[in-house]
Amino acid sequence: MNGPERLRGARADEISKQIADDIVLGRFAPGARLDEAMLAGLFGVSRTPVREALKQLAIQGLVVSRPNRGSVVAELTPEQRDRMFEAIGELEAACARYAAIRLSAAEREHLSALHAQSRDAMRAGDVDLYDHLNHAWHQVIIHGCGNPVLIEMTLGLRHRIAPFRRSQFRNVERMSASYEEHAVIIEALLAHDVTTAQRQMRAHLVSARSATARVAGSEPGKTAPT
Secondary structure, eight states: OOHHHHHHHHHHHHHHHHHHHHHHTTSSOTTOEEOHHHHHHHHTSOHHHHHHHHHHHHHHTSEEEETTTEEEEOOOOHHHHHHHHHHHHHHHHHHHHHHHHHOOHHHHHHHHHHHHHHHHHHHHTOHHHHHHHHHHHHHHHHHHTOOHHHHHHHHHHHHHHHHHHHHGGGSHHHHHHHHHHHHHHHHHHHTTOHHHHHHHHHHHHHHHHHHHHHHTTOSOOOOOOO
């Protein structure tokens, strides 16, 4: 991939993330039409990265693409969101259980380093950086489970639920709670305590689900584009 292609890809990722946040926070209501020309003007880009962003959102289940009719915001009920959190909680809990046994020394060191960096991000109130480090932290544990089938399943669902998980950190207090929950999980992982690692990771995702539910829809919705 050459330079311009990488730039377009990065721009599409950025646009996808912004639209996802708007959907999760209720700024684009379920059923709202996502017009490519309108979005291109909003972001100051051509329609190409917008089209790619909408494809990414369709894969995540946040957007429904209709042949020859454009894209609309998907209908996702709170119950459906809760079921996704319930499932990812079980998958990541299983990853933590096996990671407690299989994490390499280098992976354990990396996990601790990410935790230290996230502390600095939390204290600075840097939501974007904390979210980035949080994602990387979970990735280490998921890959550290050493089970390719479990890794594939977990990453697939994690990608779908990522916008909802990211929204929880709009409540700055949630960053502090998340950091403390991570500390307990790390302690269990470093101690090779499979039972505590599994239990605390599941509890961590339950907390994330509750925090997301409090944030979702808390901001006034914008007028749906037509």
